[in-house]
Amino acid sequence: xxxxxxxxxxxxxxxxxxxxxxxxxxxxxxxxxxxxxxxxxxxxxxxxxxxxxxxxxxxxxxxxxxxxxxxxx
Numbered sequence: 001x002x003x004x005x006x007x008x009x010x011x012x013x014x015x016x017x018x019x020x021x022x023x024x025x026x027x028x029x030x031x032x033x034x035x036x037x038x039x040x041x042x043x044x045x046x047x048x049x050x051x052x053x054x055x056x057x058x059x060x061x062x063x064x065x066x067x068x069x070x071x072x073x
Contacts, residue, residue, distance in 0.1 A: 005052050017045050017056065018063040 005013065023042050028035045046056045 005048070010052055010054070013045065013048065014054065014059045014063050017049065018060045020045065 004010075020042055021038070023039055026035060026038050026042070031038050049056045049059065
């Protein structure tokens, strides 16, 4: 995992991540037996974003800037 992603691939990952459920939304009720797998997938994507210098908490606002709330800082 030493190489950084190219710009287009990183943008595609950001778009996909913006549609993924947030970890707090993943429940056993909704996902059943796949609960742990879904959480691992979310964490894997978060790690790749961080490795590429992207704050996962800021991705949704970047991808959906037309509907993102204004920053308070």
